[in-house]
Amino acid sequence: MTASRTDLPADATVAVRHPDAPAPGTVLPAHYAHCFGCGAAERHGLHLAIVAGEGVEVTATFEVTEHHQGAPGLAHGGLLASALDEILGMLGHLTRMSCVTARLETDFRRPVPVGSTLHLRSRADGVAGRKLYASAEGRLGGTDGPVAVRARALFVQVGLEHFAEHGRPEDLEAVARDPRLIGVPDYTVNP
Numbered sequence: 001m002t003a004s005r006t007d008l009p010a011d012a013t014v015a016v017r018h019p020d021a022p023a024p025g026t027v028l029p030a031h032y033a034h035c036f037g038c039g040a041a042e043r044h045g046l047h048l049a050i051v052a053g054e055g056v057e058v059t060a061t062f063e064v065t066e067h068h069q070g071a072p073g074l075a076h077g078g079l080l081a082s083a084l085d086e087i088l089g090m091l092g093h094l095t096r097m098s099c100v101t102a103r104l105e106t107d108f109r110r111p112v113p114v115g116s117t118l119h120l121r122s123r124a125d126g127v128a129g130r131k132l133y134a135s136a137e138g139r140l141g142g143t144d145g146p147v148a149v150r151a152r153a154l155f156v157q158v159g160l161e162h163f164a165e166h167g168r169p170e171d172l173e174a175v176a177r178d179p180r181l182i183g184v185p186d187y188t189v190n191p
């Protein structure tokens, strides 16, 4: 079988928790106040409160509401992928890598009903140069509940110029006026 592009390459090293990473149990700051996944200022967002775990792991709980439906009474798959993308990306708080998603592979194992609580967990599996390999899962009803969704992902570390070059000018200007909209230190300066 052909290797998946999220398989750890031979030159990957173990992902290491940065010495200045937030302590286990800390609710991680939103990386951007208007982020759909974690931003408090985004009215229509998921508002995930993501918590630093031990090692290079983070967790969150996600309450599935009627606003998240794809079929009657069931969560939309793309929206679940968004939640997984977010909890995977926030591993950057622990590795101190400012990353963007390059590839996200998702397995939907069980339908997720409205009203359920999805227990999300992600972990960094390895690093190769700018590439961070990670995996995540969402379990129904409890941390030992059945797995409803799983993902594997490749994130690529980028510098501030990525956002300066590609972001919409009015949003960049809003950040320049109020830097508190960004909730991460400049991880690209001291990776």
Ligand SMILES: CCCCCCCCCC(=O)SCCNC(=O)CCNC(=O)[C@H](O)C(C)(C)COP(=O)(O)OP(=O)(O)OC[C@H]1O[C@@H](n2cnc3c(N)ncnc32)[C@H](O)[C@@H]1OP(=O)(O)O
Pocket: 005, 031, 037, 085, 086, 088, 089, 090, 091, 092, 093, 097, 098, 099, 100, 101, 102, 103, 129, 130, 131, 154, 156, 158, 184
């Ligand atoms: C603390 C921070 C918290 C952050 C939380 C964020 C949560 C939300 C995350 C997101 O949703 S980010 C938004 C969605 N993603 C994007 O918009 C990214 C769009 N893609 C890009 O901007 C560029 O394609 C990218 C920066 C990912 C890579 O472009 P580059 O020109 O910088 O690098 P390049 O293309 O040379 O790729 C670098 C390496 O990654 C590999 N690569 C890139 N894309 C890949 C891909 N799709 N699949 C497999 N490998 C890939 C590529 O082969 C290469 O491997 P090698 O170093 O071994 O040569």
